[in-house]
Amino acid sequence: MPTGPPSASSKFRAPEPVGQWVHRARLTEMLHSDRKRRLALIHAPAGFGKSTLAAQWMESLASQGLVTVWLSLDRDDNNTIWFLSHLLQAIRKARPGLEEELQQLLEERPDDAEQYVVPALINAIDEGGEDIVITLDDWHLVTEPRTRAVVERLLDAGGSHLSFIITSRTRSGLPLGRLMVRDQLLEVDAVALRFDENESQDFLVGINRLDLDAGDVASLHRTTEGWIAALQLVSLSLRDHREASELIERLSGRHASIGEYLAENVLDTLDPETLDFLLTTSVPERLCAGLASALSGVELGQAMLEKIQAQDLFLQPLDEDGTWYRYHHLFEDYLRRRLERDYPGRTKELNLIAARWYSENGFPSDAVDHALAAGDVELAVEIVEFRAMWLVEHSSMSTLLALVGKIPADHVAGQARLQTAIAWAHTLLHQSAAAQSALDRAEAVMPADATLTEHDRFELGVEGLVVQSCIDMYGDRVNHVDELDEKCFAQADLLRPWIVSVAANVSTFKKIHDGDYPLALEQQRWAAKFHGLTSGPFSGVYGQCFAGLAAYALLDLDSVDQHFTAAVELGRRKAGRYSHAARLAGAMMGQLLYERGELDKAEKLLEETRELGSEGGVVDFMLSTYGTLARIKALRGDTPRAREILDEGDLVADSLGLDRLKLVMNLERVQLGISPRTIDAEPHNAVLGAAVAQEAADTTGPRLEGLAEARHQIQLATQLRSAMADAEHEGPASPRPLATVEGARRLLSRAAAYLGPRAELNARILLAAALEQAGNREEAETTLWPALETCCRLGLVRPVLDGGSGCLDLVRATSARLRREPGPEVRSHELPRFLSILIRLDSQAKTNRDARWSAEAVSPPTGAGTTVPEPGLSQREQMILRLVEKERSNREIAQELHLGINTVKWYLKSLFNTLGVSDRRACVIEARRRHLLPPK
Structure with missing residues (x-):
């Protein structure tokens, strides 16, 4: 499933030459002489041939066997998730082996996706062993700091197999200083890009076949100062001009306005049909036949595009099969100004046509942009609303929220359907506060939303209940689930399958935690049809x-x-x-x-x-x-x-x-x-004493409601395990084991009564361990026996192995007894063999732990300049401590260690508490004092 809005394949192809290219030998030689530079930056204003040079370079590099990747940027790439998605698509087109799963991660981890995707991408390129050159065309369109940070990280940490060619109208947004210091930067600016006189001669006379003498070429070169776009306009103007010298003389001194002057002269020579086609198709940033026909009213849109291209009217193909095109930026800007001048108000109409065409053809982001450019915010809302739930069902929540982000908030707030979709997106991203806020807005505006029918209101009402139940489920609550039976399941065939499918899951979640396992399974059998109908x-x-x-x-x-x-x-x-x-x-x-x-x-x-x-x-x-x-x-x-x-x-x-x-x-x-x-509870003895009193009354006690029962049993198990650990340290004289046994009996009773066979199995194993610790070997073996039989039958080894040392003592004793005197209760050799497996696995685990501890114990002594980890300081804390010493920011630490920024903050808080400090500077000072860091 692709991430982000659908993209034309033209984003991933270098521009094709219109006719012939002027061979830029001097600039290509510059690239080859500095091949190992990490970044080649081509920067200049519009019309200097930046993209053309980059395309020539890519063609040259590909001929040498390098993997070349092209990505044409647009303003949507300011959305970091979309930028990364487009980058991955571009790389995968050039090197299909790249794992597609990185794409999905972008949608599902929008807050910190780059922390996982960028390192994985760098590793994949390194492991591939091939040199890859990525061209980012029109970098100046990217202004979002987060997206810029992604490219900065790729440039800084990309490894020897990754390099970039970037074209831009500016030098901003790139780590040029660091790259320059490392001698990893090659720059080509406007001065270098201008045609020299020989290249001007080649372009005007050699390629465009103009009848010009050396003086005319020299004069034009001086007048245009080698500005490529101006020379192209000159060639069009001179094509049918009998007195070339006269035109060249008139152009002298007009460099500041030469573009408009020549464009005016070129356009005035065109027939009305061609001129109208140029003007009407200048509104979108890229064109295809269907869109061109919709905008211009010309049925044969493809034929007209090919005619325009054949006339060298600044129309550039963006793919090999001639599906997508764009006008040269300077020419496009002029056409748009001419359209506004000659046909006031028509631009709005054309933007609306483009918006509807893009929406109908699966390009929602472009559609929204054109609707907003036309000032029709309602249409933009309609476009996003139409696409919203499809995006949710396909786990493209981040794409939906990015599309919504383009629309003014006050126009989104009153849309019940769209607010419900937004609530879904935030819910599935575990952003409960934002989800609740969107859901509350949807419910508040629903009565006043005139676009809704009675069925819409019914369905949205049920859907809102399902979203609320889903928010509660992710928060480990089951507050609203009982309402689903009446409001959702009884009328399931009147609702979209997605609503019923999710509602069934939430209801199943509650039944599981009510202990109604057969009903939970029955619910899922019923829901299978609806699951199958979701997309x-x-x-x-x-x-x-x-x-x-x-x-x-x-x-x-x-x-x-x-x-x-x-x-x-x-x-x-x-x-x-x-x-x-x-x-x-x-x-x-x-x-x-x-x-x-x-x-x-x-x-x-x-x-x-x-x-x-x-x-x-x-x-x-x-x-x-x-x-x-x-x-x-x-x-x-x-x-x-x-x-x-x-x-x-x-x-x-x-x-x-x-x-x-x-x-x-x-x-x-x-x-x-x-x-x-x-333990966030009463002292062990008091709790266990209460358990003994309750057990003495021979009552299990009532089942606590929903998830409260599970929480209660977890707390009781924790108290029992903790008491057993304390008793083990205190030795045989400890009074704890008897109380622990009674508490364990109570836990087994509740587990069997309320949480089912699996919980009963674990509680039985715990009781057996408690009995063994209390010295009651016979009852311990009797208690453990059914658990051993169950685990043997099901092939489960860890429940017994995780039961603790006392449990393993019982296993060894039982195994030894069965070898001595196999009783009638052992119906096959399976159980003795199973016990042998448990004993062997336990021995292996101990060997692994002992080997690790031994390796740590005999590790070489620390030398000068090394640090000695303090007991209680984890490896991750030590790494963060060293980065704090280097004055790295939280975000930089997160990037280097591939952590979320909140995780870094948590570790810092733990470090401060351990060292008894309140800020970073004091942390470093105290760490040095304790020899956790080398002295300054």
């Missing part, structure tokens, strides 16, 4: 993932595998390998693979999902992304990395207000023992 993969992927979650809760692993596999395949097939949808499905599949012990595959998928950051789906997806990935890193012996991942999970939880995610990150820390256990 994009997004809601279908969510539906498969939610069905998989419900099946997981029931431990129906065959169904889980089917649903998660279908989700991954759907996301990749419809949106790409690294699309948002595919990565979300990857989080779920990664969890399944992890529990089966396939750590390498799981790690790869979870790392890919982790790149989504705060846009990583609902909380259930994030639990896998951060919690499971941290476990894998810990198993690798990389505790600092595990801590770092859990810290990132905390950051996301804090920024989005996701309490359940925060609680699980804390539980993972306790289980992995990688940071102080800070």
